[in-house]
Amino acid sequence: MFFRNDAPAGKFARSKLDAAILASVLAMGTLNLLVMADQIGIPKAYAASSCRCAPAGIALA
Numbered sequence: 001m002f003f004r005n006d007a008p009a010g011k012f013a014r015s016k017l018d019a020a021i022l023a024s025v026l027a028m029g030t031l032n033l034l035v036m037a038d039q040i041g042i043p044k045a046y047a048a049s050s051c052r053c054a055p056a057g058i059a060l061a
Helices: 011-040
Strands: none
Touching: none
């Protein structure tokens, strides 16, 4: 059962809440673009380091 909220709400309080939600969504989108810009940009080449995880004398395949 769903009930309709017929209580009078102040327009100012409603608009402040709407503005806060809109600001948070815009902030999340902006931060997401900032983080993803590093992933989407020009690929970077990293040199692979040599593996020194085996004891001396044991060759890794």
